[in-house]
Amino acid sequence: MRIDAAVLRAKSLLIKSDSALLDAQVLLSFVLQKESVYLMTWPEKHLTESQQKAYEVLLVERIKGVPVAYLTGIREFWSLPFKVNNSTLIPRPDTEILVEYALKICSPQARILDLGTGTGAIILSIASELPNARCSGVDFNADAVQLAIENRQILKLNNVNIYQSDWFSQVEGRFDLIVSNPPYIDKNDHHLGEGDVRFEPLSALVAPQKGLADIRIIVADARSHLNENATLMIEHGFEQGKEVRNILRLFDFDEIKTVHDYAQNERISMAIYRGLK
Known part of the structure; x- marks a missing residue:
């Protein structure tokens, strides 16, 4: 043929x-x-x-x-090739907005942490643009950690430390920027039965409390790991912007704002932590 x-x-x-x-x-x-x-x-x-x-x-x-990315084992993100498998989410184009805004605010030598790194797409993309930054990516899933390490090796990004941690449980020190694309889908969301997400790990998709439980944990605990006037940046569902802004406000974050994805849906919320008052 x-x-x-x-x-x-x-x-x-x-x-x-x-x-x-x-x-x-x-x-x-x-x-x-x-x-x-x-x-x-x-x-x-x-x-x-x-x-x-x-x-x-x-x-x-x-x-x-079955998603094309799982069939080929590769997904492009930030113009970089990332190995993927069914232990992690498939990187989405909208998540590139998080990388874009991270690069806007980071100094060349910034210390940056990516929580729930999955394939490593977010932190490795940032590191590819900031070779002098001190970058770390963590994930509770050992298979995801191994995959992110393989992607780091393929991309030859030696300024990134990747290790296993359940959110901040194994994280030490403070950072100038913390980013995360955590689980944020409610277990009853009908989208879980549609498209590629049917084949992606539920642990990387679903969170209790209408999808907000992990975001609350991240916002609360980030305060112990952010430098003074550092930034927290979180990806969330398109209908969760208001709730995430309220959570950030509850835990004393300032200059809270939400930016939109390519479909003009609220997708990334960020805020500055001023330190202990």
């Missing part, structure tokens, strides 16, 4: 995907071990029998709903 015919057939099979053509192209590029531009440059080339069989296997899994 020709490349162009294989892609069109795959697109017709992936009718339940919002990105059927892109999925078809990414999966075929993965099978061929070529960049996606190869598919457009050589549409007339034929797949070998083994390539076609491998493509069919991936398509069957994608039709079941």
Whole structure:
């Protein structure tokens, strides 16, 4: 079968995907071990029998709903390639906004902590832009820690320390910036039965108290780990902005603000901790 015919057939099979053509192209590029531009440059080339069989296997899994990133083992974030597996969330484009704002406020030598680092996408992206910063990423999940360490090694970012910790339990010292994309979905949220999240670990998605329990823990305990006039930055659900701002206010944070994601939903809240009063 020709490349162009294989892609069109795959697109017709992936009718339940919002990105059927892109999925078809990414999966075929993965099978061929070529960049996606190869598919457009050589549409007339034929797949070998083994390539076609491998493509069919991936398509069957994608039709079941398995995320493309889990099938290829790679997801791009901040223009960097990150290994992914089902021990962590798949990095989302909207989370790049957190990286963007972190870079706006950080000094080149800042000390930065990422709580619940998962693949390491947030802290490694920040570290790639701030080679002299002292960066740390922690996660309670040992498999996620190992994955983040592998990504650090692949990206050759030696200014990042990654280790296991249940939020702040193993964290020592104070930081100029603490960032986190914690679990923030309510266990009864209907979105848990839709799309890629069906295959992602619930422990990285769901939190008690209508999704706010872990955010409350982070905000309360961050005060013992922030330098004077340091910043806390948290990603949250699109309907949680008001509650998160209230939590930050309750624990004596100042200059509280929320920024929007690419769909203009409230997504990242940040605030400054002035220190003990």
